[in-house]
Amino acid sequence: MNHILVVDDEPQLLRALKINLHARHYSVLTAATGAEALDLASREMPGAVLLDLGLPDLDGMDIIRGLRAWSAVPIIVLSGRDTATEKIRALDAGADDYLTKPFVMDELLARLRAVLRRPPAETPPPRAVIGDHEVDLVAGTVTGPGGPVRLTPTEWKILTILLAHPGKLVPGRQILREVWGPDQQEHGNYLRVYLANMRRKLETDPARPRHLITEPGIGYRYRP
Structure with a gap:
């Protein structure tokens, strides 16, 4: 039922x-x-x-x-x-x-x-782990070793999209369309800036990310 x-x-x-x-x-x-x-x-x-x-x-x-x-x-x-x-x-x-x-x-x-x-859409789990950080999408919080981590509303949108497709490649154009609208699909520089900021907040070594992965020229991937 x-x-x-x-x-x-x-x-x-x-x-x-x-x-x-x-x-x-x-x-x-x-x-x-x-x-x-x-x-x-x-x-x-x-x-x-x-x-x-x-x-x-x-x-x-x-x-x-x-x-x-x-x-x-x-x-x-x-x-x-x-x-x-x-x-x-x-x-x-x-x-x-x-x-x-x-x-x-x-x-x-x-x-x-x-x-x-309607066919079910892929949705992120209520909670996820990114390295040493626990993401609670229901409460809208990220907690790391040093305590709460603040994400901007746009960073939250990007992270939610990636978490909804664990292990799978999400094309950059898809993220741009869902976050900023269909007129912004060519502005990949937006994503590069936001992903760099998110890695600084969530990755143990932002220069060598293990969870928020870039597939050059294609898109991004959340690796659990």
Whole structure:
């Protein structure tokens, strides 16, 4: 069975969704707070997330971005926020679909089936090791022998892409497209600068990297 994580602080809606999903042979996980949702997602690896934006502890947009830092799990937003601006913000943050409350249950189930039919994307593990450093993509932290290591948002994006393909070559043009957009695919100098900075932060010997590898003229590789 597909595990579906339902995140909402309305007990009646949680109960209704759980009953309907169980009737369609889905296994259901529930969370009433953003912190609980992120913790469950990292431990249980659900097949999809149904997410309310108005939670008591975290804004739903932050939860979407938190999940997208390490996971490609399909996210369907269920929200009372019905403006076009809110829908665009959620989709830009990484949501796959958006339904405004109140919604028709059959429509939600149809949209859930649609996102579950999509081929799974490669995603990085919630945690990884680079030499003496432990990377926690859920918490957004890197810890080394000397304590926390700060990565810039762009460095995080590059690292997440590489960690999603352990041992595999990732073309430089692909990284440029995913991080900076399709108009920047020829600017390989961007990547060279960022990878040099990342090696200084994460590699024991930046001049002889063992984990963040350059394949000259082709791309980059994360070697576990």
